Amino acid sequence: xxxxxxxxxxxxxxxxxxxxxxxxxxxxxxxxxxxxxxxxxxxxxxxxxxxxxxxxxxxxxxxxxxxxxxxxxxxxxxxxxxxxxxxxxxxxxxxxxxxxxxxx
Amino acid sequence: xxxxxxxxxxxxxxxxxxxxxxxxxxxxxxxxxxxxxxxxxxxxxxxxxxxxxxxxxxxxxxxxxxxxxxxxxxxxxxxxxxxxxxxxxxxxxxxxxxxxxxxxxxx
Numbered sequence: 422x423x424x425x426x427x428x429x430x431x432x433x434x435x436x437x438x439x440x441x442x443x444x445x446x447x448x449x450x451x452x453x454x455x456x457x458x459x460x461x462x463x464x465x466x467x468x469x470x471x472x473x474x475x476x477x478x479x480x481x482x483x484x485x486x487x488x489x490x491x492x493x494x495x496x497x498x499x500x501x502x503x504x505x506x507x508x509x510x511x512x513x514x515x516x517x518x519x520x521x522x523x524x525x
Numbered sequence: 526x527x528x529x530x531x532x533x534x535x536x537x538x539x540x541x542x543x544x545x546x547x548x549x550x551x552x553x554x555x556x557x558x559x560x561x562x563x564x565x566x567x568x569x570x571x572x573x574x575x576x577x578x579x580x581x582x583x584x585x586x587x588x589x590x591x592x593x594x595x596x597x598x599x600x601x602x603x604x605x606x607x608x609x610x611x612x613x614x615x616x617x618x619x620x621x622x623x624x625x626x627x628x629x630x631x632x
Contacts, residue, residue: 425574445628449620457613460534469530469592476585496610497617503566504618508559 422491425499432502436509439501446501454493461485461493530592535608542612545619552622560618564611571610576600 433439439446464470465484477486546554554560578585581601588603596604 425570445621445624448624449617452620453613453616456616457609460538464530467530467592468589470589471587473583473585473587476583493613497614499570500563500567500614500617501621504559504563504621507563507566508557511559511562 422488422495425495429499429502432506435506436512437505439498439505446498449501450494450497453497457493458485458490461489527591530589531603531605532592532594535605535612538612539608542615542619545616550619550623552619552626554615554619554622563618564614567610567614568607571607572599572602575602575606575610579603579606 433441462483462485472486472489477488480487482490543555546552576599579588579597579601581597584601593603593605598604
């Protein structure tokens with residue numbers, strides 16, 4: 422999880438970033454996280470999946486491990502950073518192509 | 526296997542997200558190449574991370590096979606996980622893009 426954050430952190434330099442628009446990021450991540458945490462809770466209670474006690478800290482809120490709660494914030498943030506970076510690069514490429522056409 | 530606990534909600538989640546964009550939000554996200562490239566990158570990393578979380582030799586997440594198709598690919602990843610991931614990441618990107626559109630309109 423930390424690896425995902427470290428790996429995607431440099432993507433913040435592209436365009437307007439994600440962490441620099443913290444409110445917009447929170448408004449996108451939090452509502453979706455709440456829905457998926459509810460799903461997660463139902464799945465744990467309904468014995469659809471569970472967590473190997475050997476690999477989680479045992480700390481959590483109710484039956485949901487803290488690692489799982491982090492997952493619902495970290496993965497969407499990584500997704501946003503990826504999308505933000507890809508959009509910026511694509512926009513930059515198309516601008517460069519347009520510039521070249523003009524200079525010819 | 527009944528698939529009711531995981532397969533069905535995973536399929537429904539994907540359909541809800543797609544319907545939400547096409548019928549309600551209409552951000553045009555699905556027409557953007559940047560979205561599909563990003564999803565390809567996200568799926569690539571999901572295989573690495575999820576593969577490690579679900580590997581049957583030392584699984585971190587334990588699935589009750591009664592609730593899924595039992596199909597695990599690649600490695601030991603339940604295929605339902607990809608539907609779950611698609612729905613979650615797409616929903617977040619939709620809210621992000623919608624907010625960006627609104628900011629641009631008000632600017």
